[in-house]
Amino acid sequence: MTEAAPQVTTTSGTEGRAVWRRLPAGIWALGFVSMLMDVSSEMIHALLPVYLVVGLGATALTVGIIEGIAEATAAITKVFSGALSDRIGRRKELAVIGYGLAALTKPIFPLAASIGWLVAARFIDRVGKGIRGAPRDALVADIAPPGLRGAAFGLRQSLDTVGAFLGPLLAIGLMWLFAGNFAAVFWVAVIPAFGALALILLFVHEPPRPKGLRKVRNPLNRRELAGLGRAYWWIVAVAVVFTLARFSEAFLILRAQEAGLSVMLVPLVLVVLNISYALSAYPIGSLSDRFDRVAILIVGLVLLSAADLTLAFAPGLFGILAGVVLWGLHMGFTQGLLATLVADCAPPELRGTAFGMFNLVTGVALLAASVLAGFLWEAFGAQWTFLAGAGLAALTMVGLCGTRELVRSEVDERRHE
Incomplete structure (x- = not known):
């Protein structure tokens, strides 16, 4: 199956606006x-x-x-x-x-x-x-x-x-x-x-189904999983560390409540977060078709670090609100892109398995992240929970910097299969 690799190109504003069409x-x-x-x-x-x-x-x-x-x-x-x-x-x-x-x-x-x-x-x-x-x-x-x-x-x-x-x-x-x-x-x-x-x-x-696409009898055996490729498994590994950095949004609610938000208004934290997320996910996804996906993902991690530092140090409810908006933006910059990178790197005949393994591993990581965040919160306070998240986000950036060439070569290889 022939697939084009993501290209770094420039487009006019009119063409960019017409992508959704x-x-x-x-x-x-x-x-x-x-x-x-x-x-x-x-x-x-x-x-x-x-x-x-x-x-x-x-x-x-x-x-x-x-x-x-x-x-x-x-x-x-x-x-x-x-x-x-x-x-x-x-x-x-x-x-x-x-x-x-x-x-x-x-x-x-x-x-x-x-x-x-x-x-x-x-x-x-x-x-x-x-x-x-x-x-x-x-x-x-x-x-x-x-x-x-x-x-x-x-x-x-x-x-x-x-x-x-x-x-x-x-x-x-x-x-x-x-x-x-x-x-x-x-x-x-x-x-x-x-x-x-x-x-x-x-x-x-x-x-x-494309003609000539290989049939898979047992997608979960060791040979097929190895066939998902180095770039795919590297992205999974990076996503695990990244997921450890972005623990459950329940801790954003707890932080807002700690800062003085009334119980009646607590659901607004998730509303603000999801509005920020929804408004950014599509434009960033579209942008990633014209520019380096990994570079944009790194920007998302910078936003996560900024959100963590804001939530750790910003005083008052307006500071917390700014942190929540940044958190939503980081999700818009990263969640769709991670899925796109999985699709880019996985062989077409193993895409279902690739997404299933990715979702399982990151789901377990999210559970571990929430347990770790809860422990840090109880033992050292909210500030250290968010500082730990910022540190893990920085660690993920280091991993991503080493991923760019690997992903590019893997996508080129898939293109010529």
């Missing part, structure tokens, strides 16, 4: 699928911890166990679904199954009369997320023209993040409209979930 309809459809499902999921997830404790009498420990099991399940499932998509040579069917499971669980939340039903619904919902994640990302790479791959991943990430802040805002507004009726809000959340399922069924069309 040149993206295939399937990329737009997948972006809106992600957005609608995120709206639905975040409407429920924003209220679920409170509903479990207040409505059903669960403890905070129970909430933590439920969330931990759910996220671990999603991370593990991604590996096997990605590998399966490579084995069967199809992506869309697995993505549909994943979105379908998530949609089918949504009516359980308003109907559940016990914690057991909610645990089952949350578990199946995360299984659905795990099933769809890697095949969907591989499908984005398959549909997008190589010269617009950064823009494609950036657009999907932007639309997904729009859902991440619209969902909680809708939950807040609907709780006011329905006078605190959790079940009524959960029923409304069913609508965008089934909208997402209909959209992927009707408007996402998988491209034909």
Whole structure:
């Protein structure tokens, strides 16, 4: 399969603005699928911890166990679904199954009369997320023209993040409209979930498998994993250190609360973060199609260091707000680009496996990062948590500086296969 390597070129302002028009309809459809499902999921997830404790009498420990099991399940499932998509040579069917499971669980939340039903619904919902994640990302790479791959991943990430802040805002507004009726809000959340399922069924069309593309019998065996290439595994290693630097956003909420933000306004931290993230992800993805992706990723790490230092030292709520905005910008500069680099370096017949392994390893790293951040917070205070993040971000920059030529040579090699 012949693929063009990312080129460093210059374009006119008019051509740059027209990039979104040149993206295939399937990329737009997948972006809106992600957005609608995120709206639905975040409407429920924003209220679920409170509903479990207040409505059903669960403890905070129970909430933590439920969330931990759910996220671990999603991370593990991604590996096997990605590998399966490579084995069967199809992506869309697995993505549909994943979105379908998530949609089918949504009516359980308003109907559940016990914690057991909610645990089952949350578990199946995360299984659905795990099933769809890697095949969907591989499908984005398959549909997008190589010269617009950064823009494609950036657009999907932007639309997904729009859902991440619209969902909680809708939950807040609907709780006011329905006078605190959790079940009524959960029923409304069913609508965008089934909208997402209909959209992927009707408007996402998988491209034909290229002739001559090698068939993979067991994508998870040692030989195939080694075949993902040095550049891919180096990017995974760099992403692990980077993920250790960007621990859970829950610590941003704790920092804002420590600085004096009222409990009622705490959700606005995530709203501000996700707006910053959504506004930057697509433009940066598009920019990466014309300039060096690794160099832009390094800029994202500079932004993460700046966010950490701001959150460590800035006084008052306005300083914290500036740190949150910088944190959102760093995500816009990095999350879509990391996915694009995985697509650039992985062989086309192993893209599902590549995304599955990447998501698993970085998911485990995020769990470890959050545990480390919590330990530093308890032992030394918030300032040292963010200073440690800044130090790890600097370490990641060093690793990336040694990655640029390796990635470029790997992409050139894929181009001439």
